[in-house]
Amino acid sequence: MDTKLLEYTLRLGDNALILGQRLVEWCGHGPVLEQDIALSNIALDQLGQARMLLQYAAEQKGEGFTEDKLAFFRPEEEFKNALILELPNEDWGFTLARQFYFDTYNYFLYSELLKSSDENIKAIAQKAIKEISYHAQWSAEWIIRLGDGTEESHHRIQKSIDDLWEWTGELFTKDEIDLFAENDNIGPNLDVIKENWHEKVSQILEIATLKKPEAEWMQSGGKQGSHTEYLGFILAEMQSLPRMYPEANW
């Protein structure tokens, strides 16, 4: 078993899983029916992608592991998602600002994963990119709608864009796992993703009449397993049933 490949797969899978789980909280609470459905659709796509990725991770871990076991029986420190994805949803604008930052990153990342030297990751990317393209378009449109909307929506979305900024750095910071993926052509050079991301984010924020944040200090740790207090609450809810009734079935 290649532990670095496993680690890389888990990071991709956990990003999809934790974001999907967070977004599911909006189900039944969206501001209007169509947007409630939109966010639930996106959550479902994320959970579907998480399943494929965690299936692949389980396969690498070997006998006795399944995607469910990885989702429901790992403790916090074994989750490798980026911190931004575990933050509470707050209001609609905050959820959409995170979605915009992350979808844009995910779009450029998966566009590169289409060329992965790892056949499984490549196949998953071919499937996922079609869905992610729709997500990225939708969340960018919302940033423009809110930014170039009313005085209140402009003010509130600008605050969310600013507040979330410090959580975006981790997406582009390379550690040994990212370097391994880059060197083996499994994943892209994150510097390139960062450049594309900044360009697109600047472009959308400008159309949205919003100011791009300038702060340089960034949070980090999620992909190495050091999380905010919020992840524990997500897992408590997500894992409670399978942990209480490990053999439970539909």
Next chain:
Amino acid sequence: MAATVKQIWDWLEEVSDPEIPVLTVTDLGVVRDVDLIEDGALITITPTYSGCPAMNEIEENIRVVLSEKGIQNIKVKTVLSPAWTTDWMTEKGKEKLREFGIAPPEGSSSDKSVLFGKAKQVTCPHCKSTETEMISQFGSTACKSLYKCTSCLEPFDYFKCI
């Protein structure tokens, strides 16, 4: 007598999609391959959307239909690559969708533009008008978006291109 590959393909025409029952799995293009194996058949399928909850049921329905035909050993394998595209939907399938009141995917999936791609011109399945507008990119299931017709004023689902 053992079934032939052709027979099995024909039998699969009886397996309908649980969300859109007018479509069969062969209309949708999710059945990629049929192979004969000892005492039975290996059916290779591919998911439409990665989180599509219909996939488990489709797999189950394939087993039910084939076992009713007397196939003993039924294996269903899911492959991800090449990824499913609406281009694989048959013309017959598209026609059935239209009759059912869902606008079928328009044109090829490959020309989808990201970020402010102009919405495609979609024909209303009720009155055939092309004066339609998108209400939401996301609809009642992962595969559909929500449109309304500005001629007959009816809302309708559009099976979106991927």
